[in-house]
Amino acid sequence: MQYQSDSHNYCPSSVHSLTTAVDPLERVVRLASGSAVVIFSISTCCMCHAVKSLFCGMGVNPTVYELDQDPRGKEIERVLTRLLGGGSAVPVVFIGGRLVGAMDRVMASHINGTLVPLLKEAGALWL
Numbered sequence: 001m002q003y004q005s006d007s008h009n010y011c012p013s014s015v016h017s018l019t020t021a022v023d024p025l026e027r028v029v030r031l032a033s034g035s036a037v038v039i040f041s042i043s044t045c046c047m048c049h050a051v052k053s054l055f056c057g058m059g060v061n062p063t064v065y066e067l068d069q070d071p072r073g074k075e076i077e078r079v080l081t082r083l084l085g086g087g088s089a090v091p092v093v094f095i096g097g098r099l100v101g102a103m104d105r106v107m108a109s110h111i112n113g114t115l116v117p118l119l120k121e122a123g124a125l126w127l
């Protein structure tokens with residue numbers, strides 16, 4: 001396919017970087033802000049199942065990325081570990097594009113009452 005050289009309202013390079021962002025951090029940021037609740041998970045991880053159940057039980061339908069089923073999952077996992085300051089990476093939860101953290105942070109937010117307002121603010125929960 002050829003682009004007209006005099007066309008200025010179409011930018012092939014920006015479209016290209018949307019689908020194949022080279023920088024893994026940029027890819028994570030884009031995925032994480034793609035919907036109200038995003039969970040980076042590993043399909044065999046118990047805590048990942050637990051956090052998905054927690055959100056589903058609240059009536060929230062999270063977007064889940066199973067890193068063990070993504071060819072670039074390892075890269076993403078490294079970025080997540082760095083964002084969390086080390087330790088085990090999954091599950092990693094983003095709400096409204098903002099990093100909440102792993103299961104412990106999600107549970108702590110649930111218990112101290114900040115999780116539901118966060119979900120409402122992100123548009124993941126209405127009631």
Ligand SMILES: *[C@@H]1O[C@H](CO)[C@@H](O)[C@H](O)[C@H]1NC(C)=O
Nearest residue numbers: 104105106108109112113114
């Ligand atoms: C609630 O818990 C979360 C997660 O640990 C924390 O970030 C937040 O500051 C806490 N908020 C309050 C009001 O205690």
